Amino acid sequence: MPLCGKITIVGLGLIGGSVGLAARRRRLAARVVGLVRRRESVREAARLGVADEATLDPAAALRGADVVILAVPVGSIAGVAALVRPHLAPRCLVTDAASVKRPVVARLERAFPGGAHFVGAHPIAGSERSGMAAARPDLFEGSVCIITPTPRTDRGALRSAQAFWEGLGARVVRMSPVRHDRIMAAVSHLPHLVAAALVNSVAGGLGCGSPALGFAGTGFRDTTRIAAGPPAMWSEILIANRGHILRAARSFRRELDRVVSMLEEADGAGLDRRLGRAAAARRRVRCANHGCEDNRPVADER
């Protein structure tokens, strides 16, 4: 039985397209509609089957929608909210997929003050690939989706948002927007900044396009994989969460200085201890993402 009559996805990139594929496959709604900005995207959506229908017309896309998901980059989300708002049905659930929550949730709670109910969400899924062509119907299966209620969140809408993301295959965990942003700064945003800095310093040092880069093994490949991600999307995320990221970066810089000093002093025993501590911590890390060989349930956090 479908969860609802109509789901409208605003933005059919990797995340929006995957929501569409999953919602259609799992029959979450009688109808899945995509709202896009470019005529080519309408054709591509039909070809890839990411929605029953894609359109450039906000009124047609949003009319009578029970659930609206804003799957657009962090920097576009406020503008998109303003575009969407006039067309929303009363009591419609609005959710999103932005990887920064405090500023986004604050903006969207102001944008949807009544009538429609907003519940912030961040599915921890994705890859360095982006765009509709990278969408997959199983992107959320077994992955964690964080939803971020606030004191202003409608309790019924919160239950619906949880059911929606669970319906796509995700395990839902609730926490505050600030806690979300602090954790993501450490486990996602800082690693992106570090990976990009590593690529730039190595490519600069060896000569970008140098055959020397051909001697990179899987270590370099993995360490820097995320640096291939879409730059504009990532710079928006980093700027939006910069307070938490700067704190995490200072802590990283202290740790880096520490091991670099040990190297300068040829302090093998000290280095061995720092590497040992990192290896032990790394082996304990479980992965919240789809397709990770060591997926494990994560406790509900509030």
Added chain:
Amino acid sequence: MPLCGKITIVGLGLIGGSVGLAARRRRLAARVVGLVRRRESVREAARLGVADEATLDPAAALRGADVVILAVPVGSIAGVAALVRPHLAPRCLVTDAASVKRPVVARLERAFPGGAHFVGAHPIAGSERSGMAAARPDLFEGSVCIITPTPRTDRGALRSAQAFWEGLGARVVRMSPVRHDRIMAAVSHLPHLVAAALVNSVAGGLGCGSPALGFAGTGFRDTTRIAAGPPAMWSEILIANRGHILRAARSFRRELDRVVSMLEEADGAGLDRRLGRAAAARRRVRCANHGCEDNRPVADER
């Protein structure tokens, strides 16, 4: 037709064990013998089939060997060379698999001044796993093996070393020990140091073992995967190549400081440019390792 009569592998860990499995499968020698330090390793070698025979006895292991490979950690290799030397047949080829070359090659050229011929090698293969149980017969297939001749290298031995590593499935590239060490500092050793510092700073900041680490996605998992590698082996590598690594680390810190300043100033356009440069460079990187989806031939470098 076998390449030679007898291959002796000193140390049956991930690399030595994989050499044994590959040499047996590809029938590179009439006999593949392993020299190990612990009685349990003799039994494990028999069980896993990494050698026709494993022994604790250097004289028996090395008697009449045509090729000897020293597959032990960087810190042990000089001691192992001294142990091996009295038992080597004249004109025997000695090669190694250490991931640092200038200091190792200098030591081993002194250790084998005549009679036996030494040719340094570094197969770019491996993973964060280690030990004999992680050995695979296809570890070198399609991977790059760098061999590092010097003016003292015997030309016949150089050809034999190339044939040996090619016989295991590797593509062989020749370069000087110093060039090898400079490249590996950038694409392997610095990334290891950075990954370990990232894990330590994040685990320290969030609380090691914190459920917050359960929200790490594939980005964090990949960026830090190598930090799970064996600490003692890595600290020896880092100390042995610290000159090059310290230079690479200084360049990395400059780049990190640059993007952190952009973040402090909320310079989205600047950040976008740095991330864009990294994404473009990263997409051009080809991987020298086995199992990499974007393996491509690498030009011979001298």
